[in-house]
Amino acid sequence: MRQEREHGLMQAVEEPDIERDDLYLLLDSAALPALQIIYQHDDEPHLELLYRGTRHESMLECSPVLYSLAGQHLMWQNRERWQAAGLLLESAASIDDLASHLRSLLSVRLPSGELAFCRFYDPALSERFFDSLTQEELSAWLGPVSGILLTTEQSEWRGFTTNQISPGRTADDEGWFSIHPEHLVHWQQQERQRFIQRLINHFSADDFHEKSAPDLEAVVKQRVHEAEAFGIEAEQHLFAYVELALQFPDAIDSPEVRTGLTNKEEPAEHRLARIEACLLGLHG
Numbered sequence: 001m002r003q004e005r006e007h008g009l010m011q012a013v014e015e016p017d018i019e020r021d022d023l024y025l026l027l028d029s030a031a032l033p034a035l036q037i038i039y040q041h042d043d044e045p046h047l048e049l050l051y052r053g054t055r056h057e058s059m060l061e062c063s064p065v066l067y068s069l070a071g072q073h074l075m076w077q078n079r080e081r082w083q084a085a086g087l088l089l090e091s092a093a094s095i096d097d098l099a100s101h102l103r104s105l106l107s108v109r110l111p112s113g114e115l116a117f118c119r120f121y122d123p124a125l126s127e128r129f130f131d132s133l134t135q136e137e138l139s140a141w142l143g144p145v146s147g148i149l150l151t152t153e154q155s156e157w158r159g160f161t162t163n164q165i166s167p168g169r170t171a172d173d174e175g176w177f178s179i180h181p182e183h184l185v186h187w188q189q190q191e192r193q194r195f196i197q198r199l200i201n202h203f204s205a206d207d208f209h210e211k212s213a214p215d216l217e218a219v220v221k222q223r224v225h226e227a228e229a230f231g232i233e234a235e236q237h238l239f240a241y242v243e244l245a246l247q248f249p250d251a252i253d254s255p256e257v258r259t260g261l262t263n264k265e266e267p268a269e270h271r272l273a274r275i276e277a278c279l280l281g282l283h284g
Contacts, residue, residue, distance in 0.1 A: 009138075010127045010158045016088055016149055018069055018076045024089040024098060025069040026121045031085035034065040041075040048099035050106060054171050064106075064121045066099050083151045087121055090147035090161065093168060101143045101168030109178045116179075123150040127158065132186045135164075141177060143168040195235055196224055199242055206246075219246065231264040232272070240272050248279045 016023060027034035038045050051063030069075065069088070091098050107115040120129055127150070133141060142148075143166050149159030169176060199220050204213060211219065220242055227241040245252050252275070260275055 009131050009160050010148075010150075011160065013149060013157050013159045015157055018073070019071060020090075021070045022090050022092050022146075023069045024091060024095065025067045025075075025082075026087045026089055026102070027065045027067065027082055028085040028119070028121050029065055030062045031122070032082060034082070034085075037082055038065065038067055038075070041078060042072055046095060048095055050099060050103050054103055054106065054174065056106060064102075066095060066102060068095055083155075084123065084153075086150075087123060087126060088147075088149040088159070089145050090149075091145045092165075093144035097168055098144060100170050101145075103171035104169035104173040104176060105141065107175045109175050111179065111181055111184070115175045118177075126150055128187065128190050130160075132183050132190075137177075138162075139164040139166055142166070195238070196221060199224070199239065203242070203246060219249075230261045230268075230271075232261075232268045234268065237268045237272060240276070244272070244276060244279060251279055 027037075029035070035047075038047060046068040048066045049060055049063040050066060051057055051060050056063070066089075089098070093101070105118060105120060108118040110116050118129075119125055126148070130138060130141075130148070139162070142162060142164075146163070146165055147159060147161035149157055151157055200217050203220065204216055223242045223245040224238055227238050230241075232238060232241055251257060257275055257278070260271055260278075263271065
């Protein structure tokens with residue numbers, strides 16, 4: 001029986017103290033010119049390219065970069081240049097040992113047995129990823145890492161610390177961490193909730209529906225649920241269906257429209273286009 005996931009793992013935290021000697025910065029070079037930024041602020045940086053010495057070395061130019069941030073005031077003062085694509089790691093391990101452990105996490109093993117890149121160092125994904133792990137998985141994943149911090153889009157610091165330090169892995173262990181079907185289901189549920197929230201935010205800016213915020217949220221969730229029951233699954237098609245339902249709430253519930261929507265042998269985009277034309281009075 002699997003343990004409970006660490007929901008809500010990351011919390012609001014104070015801005016970190018860069019004078020501490022166990023603070024590292026992990027930058028995503030696929031999102032910004034990490035090495036250029038580092039060398040502009042530090043003439044003799046202490047860093048490691050995670051792809052170096054691994055099967056990903058041919059892509060070294062976009063390798064995540066692990067950098068010792070301790071005492072680097074200039075780099076810290078200009079953190080707006082990198083904080084959207086970086087994680088702060090707390091670890092008593094040396095940079096070599098920490099880099100070796102992080103290299104073992106560059107790929108994860110899927111339920112199919114295949115290896116896949118794991119962009120755990122992308123702040124946009126990090127919080128959701130760590131929240132999906134059980135306590136045992138998290139402890140193994142972190143290894144010598146005792147804390148992780150990141151900034152939100154609102155420039156607020158969030159993070160967590162742990163005293164459950166475990167031995168680090170080596171680069172040769174890459175792929176040791178396995179993704180289970182439960183992880184995939186959890187991430188799919190998270191993505192669905194994020195999509196529904198985007199719909200709510202979008203339609204709350206319109207005034208044609210004349211609904212209060214709670215009513216709009218309830219309608220959007222209801223319409224997404226029924227669209228999925230009709231086999232309408234792609235986000236652009238769900239968006240189109242919800243928009244039609246808000247504009248024509250009575251007509252879209254008519255037997256004629258419902259009959260057209262339930263024909264799953266017809267592609268969703270064709271059903272939606274035909275029903276939209278009907279509702280707008282464009283056919284004939």
